[in-house]
Amino acid sequence: xxxxxxxxxxxxxxxxxxxxxxxxxxxxxxxxxxxxxxxxxxxxxxxxxxxxxxxxxxxxxxxxxxxxxxxxxxxxxxxxxxxxxxxxxxxxxxxxxxxxxxxxxxxxxxxxxxxxxxxxxxxxxxxxxxxxxxxxxxxxxxxxxxxxxxxxxxxxxxxxxxxxxxxxxxxxxxxx
Amino acid sequence: xxxxxxxxxxxxxxxxxxxxxxxxxxxxxxxxxxxxxxxxxxxxxxxxxxxxxxxxxxxxxxxxxxxxxxxxxxxxxxxxxxxxxxxxxxxxxxxxxxxxxxxxxxxxxxxxxxxxxxxxxxxxxxxxxxxxxxxxxxxxxxxxxxxxxxxxxxxxxxxxxxxxxxxxxxxxxxxxxxxxxxxxxxxxxx
Numbered sequence: 445x446x447x448x449x450x451x452x453x454x455x456x457x458x459x460x461x462x463x464x465x466x467x468x469x470x471x472x473x474x475x476x477x478x479x480x481x482x483x484x485x486x487x488x489x490x491x492x493x494x495x496x497x498x499x500x501x502x503x504x505x506x507x508x509x510x511x512x513x514x515x516x517x518x519x520x521x522x523x524x525x526x527x528x529x530x531x532x533x534x535x536x537x538x539x540x541x542x543x544x545x546x547x548x549x550x551x552x553x554x555x556x557x558x559x560x561x562x563x564x565x566x567x568x569x570x571x572x573x574x575x576x577x578x579x580x581x582x583x584x585x586x587x588x589x590x591x592x593x594x595x596x597x598x599x600x601x602x603x604x605x606x607x608x609x610x611x612x613x614x615x616x617x618x619x620x
Numbered sequence: 621x622x623x624x625x626x627x628x629x630x631x632x633x634x635x636x637x638x639x640x641x642x643x644x645x646x647x648x649x650x651x652x653x654x655x656x657x658x659x660x661x662x663x664x665x666x667x668x669x670x671x672x673x674x675x676x677x678x679x680x681x682x683x684x685x686x687x688x689x690x691x692x693x694x695x696x697x698x699x700x701x702x703x704x705x706x707x708x709x710x711x712x713x714x715x716x717x718x719x720x721x722x723x724x725x726x727x728x729x730x731x732x733x734x735x736x737x738x739x740x741x742x743x744x745x746x747x748x749x750x751x752x753x754x755x756x757x758x759x760x761x762x763x764x765x766x767x768x769x770x771x772x773x774x775x776x777x778x779x780x781x782x783x784x785x786x787x788x789x790x791x792x793x794x795x796x797x798x799x800x801x802x803x804x805x806x807x808x809x810x
Binding site for chain 1: 701702714715718719722741742743744745747
């Protein structure tokens with residue numbers, strides 16, 4: 445019993461050190477979304493160019509991806525081919541929210557790289573992004589048929605993210 | 621001494637006023653002390669002015685000083701999620717600016733401080749709060765360190781009491797075996 449008492453500090457230290465070591469490998473930039481399993485926030489955003497704008501009601505009725513992007517955001521350009529592929533595969537409705545952007549610049553971006561979105565809403569003051577809990581673009585939200593947020597991707601969707609996280613979830617949610 | 625700070629006009633020779641050197645040294649000393657004080661004070665001023673490095677822009681400020689003061693207090697409680705270890709008041713990030721404006725809008729709309737914080741945590745989670753809320757998952761965080769301190773003090777106290785008790789107790793008498801060994805050792809030495 446006495447001996448056990450002497451081992452206790454060492455055991456505590458090992459537990460603490462283990463905890464901190466794990467902490468070293470945690471990416472502090474990835475924050476959990478509090479909106480998981482909650483309905484998407486209410487919003488109604490104006491259109492970009494000829495396409496219709498985007499409102500919460502538009503997201504209902506099917507599995508949807510909502511992608512926050514901006515023309516000034518370099519990682520968004522890196523993500524763009526992936527979004528084009530998603531649009532081509534047509535598993536899921538992809539919607540865009542143009543975050544704090546100049547409309548002409550956004551239009552130029554989509555003219556250059558292609559437009560993967562079914563609808564685009566212009567979030568000029570970034571309020572809708574705050575309602576979603578966005579803290580940087582790109583961020584992508586997966587919404588189920590009931591319009592609840594099921595997943596948040598922080599940063600560009602990589603091939604690996606798509607295959608390991610998003611695609612299985614889309615299948616599970618019954619995206620066509 | 622005081623007289624020799626101004627050298628006497630008519631007795632111009634150095635010998636006439638020997639304390640002059642002393643005075644010069646004293647003056648130098650006083651000057652050095654003043655300089656040191658000046659440096660310390662300016663350091664302190666720099667540090668003091670650096671601490672509240674507000675990024676709050678004049679355009680964001682509210683006309684009502686009471687509301688603005690509440691906004692500042694809230695701003696110090698809220699983490700800028702982009703830069704993570706700064707408050708939204710300290711950060712010049714774009715999102716921090718948006719959040720400052722939002723906080724002020726909510727206050728003007730009549731929200732209580734608690735409602736403003738709830739508004740933001742419903743979107744960004746507890747992570748936006750720089751002061752973690754008290755709830756079952758944070759009990760270890762809040763109560764762990766004081767509990768450890770109390771446990772440490774108790775352990776120290778117990779050890780101290782035992783030591784005192786041991787010191788006060790009469791030494792244990794030697795057993796028959798020990799006594800025999802002692803006598804044989806003493807005999808050997810003798």
